[in-house]
Amino acid sequence: MSETKKFMYINRRPPYGTVYPLEGLEVVLIGAAFEQDVCMAFISDGVFQLKQGQDTIESGMKNFSPTYRALGDYEVTRIYVERESLEERGLTEADLMPLTWEDEDDDWAEKPSIQIVSRTQLSDLLEEQDVVFNF
Amino acid sequence: MLHTVNKSPFESASLKVCLGLAKPGSDILLIEDGIYGALAGTIHTAMLAEATSAISVYALGPDLKARGLPEDRLIPGIKVVGYDGFVELACANDKVQSWL
Numbered sequence: 001m002s003e004t005k006k007f008m009y010i011n012r013r014p015p016y017g018t019v020y021p022l023e024g025l026e027v028v029l030i031g032a033a034f035e036q037d038v039c040m041a042f043i044s045d046g047v048f049q050l051k052q053g054q055d056t057i058e059s060g061m062k063n064f065s066p067t068y069r070a071l072g073d074y075e076v077t078r079i080y081v082e083r084e085s086l087e088e089r090g091l092t093e094a095d096l097m098p099l100t101w102e103d104e105d106d107d108w109a110e111k112p113s114i115q116i117v118s119r120t121q122l123s124d125l126l127e128e129q130d131v132v133f134n135f
Numbered sequence: 136m137l138h139t140v141n142k143s144p145f146e147s148a149s150l151k152v153c154l155g156l157a158k159p160g161s162d163i164l165l166i167e168d169g170i171y172g173a174l175a176g177t178i179h180t181a182m183l184a185e186a187t188s189a190i191s192v193y194a195l196g197p198d199l200k201a202r203g204l205p206e207d208r209l210i211p212g213i214k215v216v217g218y219d220g221f222v223e224l225a226c227a228n229d230k231v232q233s234w235l
Contacts, residue, residue, distance in 0.1 A: 013146075014143055014146075014168050014171065014202070015201075015202065016167070016168070016198075016201055016202065017141070017142075017143070017167050017168035044145060044146070045143050045145050045146055045168075045171070048171065048202060051202060051203040051204070052203055053203035053205070054200075054201060054202060054203040055200045055201065055203070056200070056201040057200075058196065058197035058200055058201075058217070059197035059198060059200070059201045061201055063201070065203075088145070088177060088178045089145065089171070089174065089177050089178075090174055090175060090176030090177040090180070090208070
């Protein structure tokens with residue numbers, strides 16, 4: 001593939017209740033091999049995917065939340081979280097697990113991947129994508 | 136009657152419909168994504184908070200933990216139970232209505 005396209009993966013569902021969040025995360029990690037311009041957006045109940053402190057031991061499910069920390073190594077460095085979705089759910093940025101990436105152009109400085117954006121900003125970001133996937 | 140709700144109130148009307156039809160004295164147990172209905176400080180909090188005076192509301196602890204939600208984030212009056220509590224509620228009520 002010669003041309004780089006802008007990809008956005010939209011995550012709208014809470015973790016564990018369906019297989020969509022886990023499948024979506026795997027598609028993002030696989031898709032990273034194709035060296036496109038990739039970002040993720042977490043809106044609606046999708047913001048719950050990034051809630052820190054997930055502990056699935058008692059419920060016996062697979063805790064896939066640590067996998068989000070690998071996104072930075074796969075050059076997925078822009079993770080947008082919609083502010084309105086957080087507020088509607090009584091959450092703040094402090095409730096989210098910290099996600100970072102290392103900037104090779106800045107002496108491998110560790111930088112935050114999560115950006116809290118307004119619904120208006122997200123609307124603009126959506127408009128500028130070439131390809132959008134929904135999970 | 137025991138009512139169980141397994142859908143997020145942000146995605147489904149299950150909890151609203153359940154609250155509309157549950158009689159005073161009923162038990163409601165929030166499970167799976169239904170536990171998001173137990174959260175304090177959300178746009179859906181008032182709906183359930185009002186109901187807790189006439190209805191006993193429970194949330195399944197293992198599902199709360201899986202989703203990273205500690206008890207201090209819940210609406211006051213909601214009781215957290217484990218799988219054993221789920222069984223006890225099912226046995227204590229003559230019927231179980233699952234709002235899927």
